[in-house]
Amino acid sequence: NGQPPGDLEVRHDIEVLADVGILKGPHTTWPLSWGDIANDLAQASVGNLDASGRASLARLTERVKEERRQQGIAPELRISVTGDEPRRLRTFEATPREKEELQTGVSWTGLRMSYRIQGTIVGDAKDGQDVRVDGSYVGGAAGNWMFAASAVDRWWGPEWGSSLILSSNA
Secondary structure, three states, rough: EEEEOOOHHHHHHHHHHHHHOOOOOOOEEEEEEEHHHHHHHHHOOOOOHHHHHHHHHHHHHHHHHHHHHOOOOEEEEEEEEOOOOOOOOOOOOOOOOOEEEEEEEEEEEEOOOEEOOOOOOOOOOOOOOOOOOOOEEEEEOOOOEEEEEEEEOOOOOOOOOOOEEEEEOO
């Protein structure tokens, strides 16, 4: 199960812990694997961390526990309505793509497999696609390999405002 773009607090905590050497894997490519993060956190030493680093470590450790507890089927529902025009150039934040969106789905995470089936109905879509499956995926782990088929947002690069390589604008 990966962490998609859009969660600013998680991204901040990951960058703080990567800067001090606790998280050793790539941290500017999203989604990230909770398994890799959990392995690095399990080996973390708090001895050299300042108060900010300890707070990031505590929040991220709790988030890993929360993500690992989600072993059953989890329903999802999101409604978004705005009078403003949605941003065309997106940042790392999870913001709506259209003025009216109704999103529903279901996800399941096991020890080696994970899936999310998600559908979004959009009012007056700019691209003409009133129904979307963005955010859907199926994935699994085998040894040191992770395999997935997905329609998820990607974010590659260190920028928060726009990715130099690939962002959720693509």
